[in-house]
Amino acid sequence: MPYVPIPALSRAKLTELAETRWRRVREARPDLEPALALQKRLLGHVLDAAVVLDGGRLPRLSLPGKYLAAKLGRGVPALAGEPIPLPVAALAPPLLQCCEALAAGGAGEAAEHIRSAIADGAIDAASLLTASLQRDQAALRTAAVHRGLSPDLLWLVAELAVSPFVHALQRLLLGGATADLDAALDRWDRGYCPACGSWPAVAEVVHGHRTLRCSFCAGAWELTTYACIYCGDAGEKFVTAAPNEERKDRRVEVCSACGGYLKTIDLPELSAFPLLSISDIETTDLDVAAMEHGYRRPALKAFAKKM
Ligand SMILES: [Zn+2]
Numbered sequence: 001m002p003y004v005p006i007p008a009l010s011r012a013k014l015t016e017l018a019e020t021r022w023r024r025v026r027e028a029r030p031d032l033e034p035a036l037a038l039q040k041r042l043l044g045h046v047l048d049a050a051v052v053l054d055g056g057r058l059p060r061l062s063l064p065g066k067y068l069a070a071k072l073g074r075g076v077p078a079l080a081g082e083p084i085p086l087p088v089a090a091l092a093p094p095l096l097q098c099c100e101a102l103a104a105g106g107a108g109e110a111a112e113h114i115r116s117a118i119a120d121g122a123i124d125a126a127s128l129l130t131a132s133l134q135r136d137q138a139a140l141r142t143a144a145v146h147r148g149l150s151p152d153l154l155w156l157v158a159e160l161a162v163s164p165f166v167h168a169l170q171r172l173l174l175g176g177a178t179a180d181l182d183a184a185l186d187r188w189d190r191g192y193c194p195a196c197g198s199w200p201a202v203a204e205v206v207h208g209h210r211t212l213r214c215s216f217c218a219g220a221w222e223l224t225t226y227a228c229i230y231c232g233d234a235g236e237k238f239v240t241a242a243p244n245e246e247r248k249d250r251r252v253e254v255c256s257a258c259g260g261y262l263k264t265i266d267l268p269e270l271s272a273f274p275l276l277s278i279s280d281i282e283t284t285d286l287d288v289a290a291m292e293h294g295y296r297r298p299a300l301k302a303f304a305k306k307m
């Protein structure tokens with residue numbers, strides 16, 4: 001069952017789970033405290049937006065199961081190239097709030113500049129959110145550079161603000177699947193997300209099941225093969241290692257065929273949206289270890305606009 005549906009949880013339950021996990025991370029890594037405080041603020045804004053979206057602002061999409069199944073069969077993610085109307089009124093507030101949180105949490109003026117550019121209309125919120133939803137890094141980078149803004153930070157705030165919407169779309173499209181779509185999802189053996197096409201942030205391993213977790217929509221899928229998720233190499237060049245001998249529950253898969261790496265972490269259960277970012281933040285030492293050895297996460301995959 002490669003696509004793994006994750007039950008929706010109440011905001012109270014999510015908050016409780018997040019607090020427990022943050023406490024544990026803080027105990028192991030007191031140095032992460034400022035990063036965790038910022039994450040808590042950001043996730044609060046993301047959750048606020050998710051609650052507004054739950055109130056029924058999802059668009060009606062005419063993407064039949066047969067159509068999506070054929071698309072997936074060609075290796076194209078469900079949302080790629082689809083013109084999807086964004087609920088800008090619901091997503092603009094978190095966009096500004098995330099800028100404020102980042103400005104106060106260490107990103108300083110760079111985040112403040114982005115906030116004012118959005119607030120005074122120098123950057124159009126709708127275009128920004130659309131570029132993020134369409135995973136159009138080039139458009140967003142150009143927009144940032146022309147206005148003297150940090151491209152990475154602009155990408156991050158847009159991603160945070162759109163994440164509750166793309167998460168809801170992912171559940172809507174892939175969760176209520178038809179037989180055709182189910183079969184296509186069962187055959188999905190790619191390293192990128194079947195919903196939005198992003199690479200996973202981490203693999204979460206629950207009871208021995210290695211589940212890839214999308215860094216954007218939090219989609220969850222399992223591969224039938226144990227190989228590099230980027231290039232498919234399963235030979236000697238693909239190695240799984242635990243940088244810390246005493247923490248074998250936290251590993252990194254590295255591939256010297258393509259130079260990519262993937263963090264994996266053992267957990268009692270898969271993280272519900274938006275708590276996946278906690279798995280990501282608590283494994284930043286694995287990113288450092290992998291990058292010190294010259295490995296990297298590849299760029300986003302581009303999909304032809306019309307396929
Ligand atoms: Zn995704």
Ligand SMILES: [Zn+2]
Pocket residue numbers: 228229230231232233255256257258259260
């Ligand atoms: Zn590889």
